[in-house]
Amino acid sequence: MSDTLANLLSETRQFPPPAELAAAANVTDAAFEEAKADRLEFWAAQARRLHWHRPFAEILDWSNPPFAKWFADGQLNVAYNCLDRHIEAGRGSKVAIHWEGEPGDTRTITYADLHRTVSQAANALTDLGVTAGDRVAIYMPMIPEAAVAMLACARIGATHSVVFGGFSADALSGRIQDADAKVVITADGGYRRGKPSALKPTVDEAVSRCPSIEKVLVVRRTEQEVDWTDGRDVWWHDVVDSASPEHEAQPFDAEHPLFILYTSGTTAKPKGILHTTGGYLTQASWTTHAVFDLKPDTDVYWCTADIGWVTGHSYIVYGPLSNGATQVMYEGTPDTPHRGRFWEIIEKYKVSILYTAPTAIRTFMKWGDDIPAKFDLSSLRIIGSVGEPINPEAWMWYREHIGHNNAPVVDTWWQTETGAQMISPLPGVTAAKPGSAMGPLPGIAADVIDDGGNSVPPGGGGFLVLREPWPSMLRTIWGDDKRFIETYWSRFGAGAEAGDEWIYFAGDGAKRDDDGHLWLLGRVDDVMLVSGHNISTTEVESALVSHPKVAEAAVVGATDPTTGQAIVAFTILRGDVPEDEAQGDALAQELRNHVAKTLGPIAKPRQIMVVPELPKTRSGKIMRRLLKDVAENRSLGDVTTLQDSSVMDLISSGLKTGKDED
Numbered sequence: 001m002s003d004t005l006a007n008l009l010s011e012t013r014q015f016p017p018p019a020e021l022a023a024a025a026n027v028t029d030a031a032f033e034e035a036k037a038d039r040l041e042f043w044a045a046q047a048r049r050l051h052w053h054r055p056f057a058e059i060l061d062w063s064n065p066p067f068a069k070w071f072a073d074g075q076l077n078v079a080y081n082c083l084d085r086h087i088e089a090g091r092g093s094k095v096a097i098h099w100e101g102e103p104g105d106t107r108t109i110t111y112a113d114l115h116r117t118v119s120q121a122a123n124a125l126t127d128l129g130v131t132a133g134d135r136v137a138i139y140m141p142m143i144p145e146a147a148v149a150m151l152a153c154a155r156i157g158a159t160h161s162v163v164f165g166g167f168s169a170d171a172l173s174g175r176i177q178d179a180d181a182k183v184v185i186t187a188d189g190g191y192r193r194g195k196p197s198a199l200k201p202t203v204d205e206a207v208s209r210c211p212s213i214e215k216v217l218v219v220r221r222t223e224q225e226v227d228w229t230d231g232r233d234v235w236w237h238d239v240v241d242s243a244s245p246e247h248e249a250q251p252f253d254a255e256h257p258l259f260i261l262y263t264s265g266t267t268a269k270p271k272g273i274l275h276t277t278g279g280y281l282t283q284a285s286w287t288t289h290a291v292f293d294l295k296p297d298t299d300v301y302w303c304t305a306d307i308g309w310v311t312g313h314s315y316i317v318y319g320p321l322s323n324g325a326t327q328v329m330y331e332g333t334p335d336t337p338h339r340g341r342f343w344e345i346i347e348k349y350k351v352s353i354l355y356t357a358p359t360a361i362r363t364f365m366k367w368g369d370d371i372p373a374k375f376d377l378s379s380l381r382i383i384g385s386v387g388e389p390i391n392p393e394a395w396m397w398y399r400e401h402i403g404h405n406n407a408p409v410v411d412t413w414w415q416t417e418t419g420a421q422m423i424s425p426l427p428g429v430t431a432a433k434p435g436s437a438m439g440p441l442p443g444i445a446a447d448v449i450d451d452g453g454n455s456v457p458p459g460g461g462g463f464l465v466l467r468e469p470w471p472s473m474l475r476t477i478w479g480d481d482k483r484f485i486e487t488y489w490s491r492f493g494a495g496a497e498a499g500d501e502w503i504y505f506a507g508d509g510a511k512r513d514d515d516g517h518l519w520l521l522g523r524v525d526d527v528m529l530v531s532g533h534n535i536s537t538t539e540v541e542s543a544l545v546s547h548p549k550v551a552e553a554a555v556v557g558a559t560d561p562t563t564g565q566a567i568v569a570f571t572i573l574r575g576d577v578p579e580d581e582a583q584g585d586a587l588a589q590e591l592r593n594h595v596a597k598t599l600g601p602i603a604k605p606r607q608i609m610v611v612p613e614l615p616k617t618r619s620g621k622i623m624r625r626l627l628k629d630v631a632e633n634r635s636l637g638d639v640t641t642l643q644d645s646s647v648m649d650l651i652s653s654g655l656k657t658g659k660d661e662d
């Protein structure tokens with residue numbers, strides 16, 4: 001961005017929390033006051049929600065920025081906090097996980113069950129030679145053993161590196177090599193879209209290039225045939241099931257490495273984001289309590305993310321379990337065996353808190369309102385969103401059709417790097433606006449600044465930054481302190497030799513509205529420069545999604561001889577738009593005019609293309625970069641409405657040769 005980011009979209013709707021929910025909320029306005037009065041003491045109080053084997057005296061050591069140490073003289077065990085202390089409090093028979101396999105098989109796992117299995121897995125890993133500080137790669141389907149594996153590593157102080165089960169052998173071996181992992185935990189396969197999908201062959205291929213790997217621990221899930229390397233490969237049911245269920249959790253330093261999680265972001269080589277123990281668990285745990293208003297005795301919580309993403313780490317494993325939650329875990333896809341599967345699961349388990357992603361919400365919009373309408377969703381009391389900006393109309397659809405106009409929507413902004421939620425409404429406090437993440441959580445210093453590093457006034461747009469360290473912040477990029485500083489700390493502030501303050505650059509554009517609320521506008525790399533104006537992809541996409549015929553949109557700036565860049569939009573229509581209308585020029589014209597009317601003529605797309613699908617990353621984020629290639633490499637007519645094939649074939653051939661991205 002050469003200048004500040006344009007602020008085009010205005011939104012006047014606002015939804016205060018239901019009175020009953022506000023009256024009983026875990027966290028009230030007081031939290032903002034406390035954090036404002038003493039930010040460090042506020043976080044220390046949240047850290048004390050955990051069990052410390054050795055209490056900390058020091059809260060934050062920021063003497064060597066940007067390398068933070070939180071609660072550094074304290075010691076704790078993450079698995080003890082997620083399991084043992086609930087059992088000691090008499091909650092061993094409470095359900096921790098209602099697991100739903102894609103084919104319809106189920107398992108009910110109590111805290112006592114989970115504690116036993118994690119203890120056995122901890123003993124088994126120890127027997128396989130894993131000790132504190134070793135790295136363990138986890139490449140698993142969404143089965144309970146994935147969470148068990150993570151907790152078993154945490155219990156013995158091994159640092160896990162979970163690699164999404166859809167990644168290729170190249171991606172897996174690269175990550176294993178970078179972390180120098182000793183063991184891989186995997187499965188024969190998992191179920192996806194109605195069929196078993198093998199994992200072990202990918203591990204075999206990856207490990208053939210990873211001399212550091214001594215053992216491969218394999219869970220039997222699908223009973224597919226597997227190749228076996230004697231001496232290296234070990235069945236989970238042989239070594240874990242026979243291991244002793246007695247295991248005493250040892251304390252580890254608060255700054256002991258808990259996990260590495262690779263994120264590719266915008267650059268090619270994935271970054272191994274390092275999270276440590278005490279600060280990470282403090283913020284993952286407190287935000288689960290605050291942002292989801294989680295009441296462990298009555299709520300049934302469900303986060304639909306995969307364990308391979310940070311959302312699965314913080315809001316399936318560490319946040320909910322450290323709070324003693326009862327949660328649903330689902331193995332498969334939302335359309336298997338039918339498009340109502342999510343709603344069926346919510347009805348079945350009476351899910352009260354749902355956490356999902358805008359990409360899923362827009363897909364449900366496309367499939368039609370009639371599908372969720374067939375199920376009883378009245379148990380839902382809080383619904384959350386994460387992963388991308390949520391378009392105001394998608395937010396409204398979510399509120400109306402899933403949250404029955406009564407469950408607050410919490411749009412939570414955060415990153416793999418931040419470890420836990422940073423910007424979000426609080427469901428019992430905030431009167432939320434559709435499409436806005438509203439404001440920083442208590443104890444978080446978020447700001448929007450311009451190129452010169454100045455806070456933008458209300459109505460202005462710019463770069464999202466964090467001005468103070470936070471407990472669950474990344475500590476570094478594994479093995480690459482230099483890249484850590486360059487990527488996050490060198491754009492503004494002391495790292496850029498502009499002042500004394502260390503400022504974290506998130507890489508996202510944002511704006512502050514007239515009331516001071518924050519709106520995330522997508523990655524700054526995606527911002528379009530049209531006739532000298534910086535226009536965010538998010539605002540144009542949201543304008544398109546606000547048209548009743550559009551379910552999803554992706555826009556890119558394509559080189560243009562007159563305007564520098566011109567806006568090219570790819571749209572997916574809602575399920576009820578007839579085919580001949582979808583393919584006609586009239587609709588494209590109507591949508592272009594709709595954007596011009598909503599945002600102003602500067603944002604009018606040059607071209608609109610109707611497509612059946614958009615290219616997404618494995619975690620569901622739109623890959624605009626690919627669309628941009630398409631938009632720039634082909635001379636498509638002025639207003640082109642494309643059939644499925646030509647553009648999408650181009651996109652998919654690009655996707656096949658492209659690298660894995662998360």
Ligand code: 6R9
Binds near residue numbers: 388415437507523
């Ligand atoms: C948790 C997660 C991080 C990037 C982030 C931003 C985008 C996430 C968002 C959001 C707008 C939200 N993002 N949540 N944008 N509103 N509520 O997704 O982590 O996979 O590392 O992605 O996702 O662009 O910078 P990660």
